[in-house]
Amino acid sequence: MTITAKTITYAAGIFTVFWLIIAFLITSVEAVAYWTPGYYEKEYTKYQVLNDLPEMNMDDLLDVTDEMMAFLRGKRENLHVYTTMGGEYREFFNDREIAHMEDVRGLFIGGLWLRRIGILITLCFAALAYFWGRKSAERTEALKRLIPKSLCIGTGAVFAVALALIGIISTDFSKYFIVFHKIFFNNDLWVLDPRTDMLINIVPEGFFFDTAARIALVFAVIVGMFFVGNLVIE
Template sequence: MIQKRTTEPSKNSVHAPWIHAAGILTALWLMIVFLITAVEAVAYWTPGYYKMEYEKYQVLDDLPEMTMDDLLSVTDEMMAYLRGNREDLHVFTTMGGEYREFFNAREIAHMEDVRGLFLGGLWLRRIGLMFTLAFAALLYFWKRGRKDRSAYLARAVPGSLCAGTGVFFAACLALAAVISTDFSRYFVVFHHIFFDNDLWILDPDTDMLINIVPEAFFMDTALRIAIVFATFVTIFFGACLFLWLKGRKAAEKGGN
């Protein structure tokens, strides 16, 4: 007599789809954290970056008798304002032998909008970090006292993080490829998306801001941010992939 063989799931097997979904969502939040951190790293944590760019594009040639030290001092005040460490952008310096305010009313109004983007990005990073910590805490309490759950998490969590990272990074690569075809065009598109006014359209004859940060400066900065972000993502993805392969190998040895 031939007995029909049936395959039943092991009593010790664990399957929790919510972990995969939450892991992918966590990875997406972490990508935002990495992106904001990359922006901050280039804007605030790169010694000599602004001086290098100013010298590269000879911005002092377009400013009325201003020294590099004075320009860097103005830049420090501007970045402090964007980060929320200064209440206003009424910055005074010596230009053309006259002690005067560097930014005009239009520039100050535009930079107020830019400040909103900077501070909003910092809040997004905080939310991403809090979501990640909440996910980690939930997993910790979910697996307490269960070896089978720990083994499951060793595969499921790194795998879901890899999946989320891969999706986000692929989307970023596609976006970067599109933008690289015509940076000037998409530079304008960016401003139309994030600003509801035309204050960002500055006149080099009257506005100092457009002279110290020309479009080429933004291109250099965007490239640096992309490189730093790609480095963060590559390291993170590599670590998750290593842990996933390790967990999968352990599961195969254990017969799960």
């Protein structure tokens, strides 16, 4: 097998890993946000969010949360959600919160599309490797060694960068929380007032820190399993 072919295989493998890691990250976010039973109730209880809301019970708050998450996934057209607060049946979110959550939904939907792209690229890479390797036993054997190695290299590099970012962010979560919003939002709708905006009361900074930490843990487990799997194959 020529050096050029090896280089192409490594480059293609590392490129594929980059997109696959994005898919892993989006899946980690989904796993925490949507697939963790009781997570929101536990966080709401931990931060005593009901104390900062007009009279409201946990069941109603969880119903509002379900509607909000459905909106973020594109399964609900708008965020005009009504519930009972302070003995009054009223709309939970105000116009500013709704406008901000529309921006957040754009990020969620965009992330899901990135995952689809990552999966598609991975399938294309696997198909090309399979059909190219079938041409000879030598090529098949070479690919069996090169592909896992390239995937390990790519995974290790991306994971190292991710760990570095996690380490940096953990030194001052509040600072980088603001930086994140300034990067991904071109307005100040995310700057909410706890006196008038319910959203900031149900998801305080501590909630975001816990969620980010849990996402990082799930992400590390998925990437670690993928890395070890390729290492064993290699």
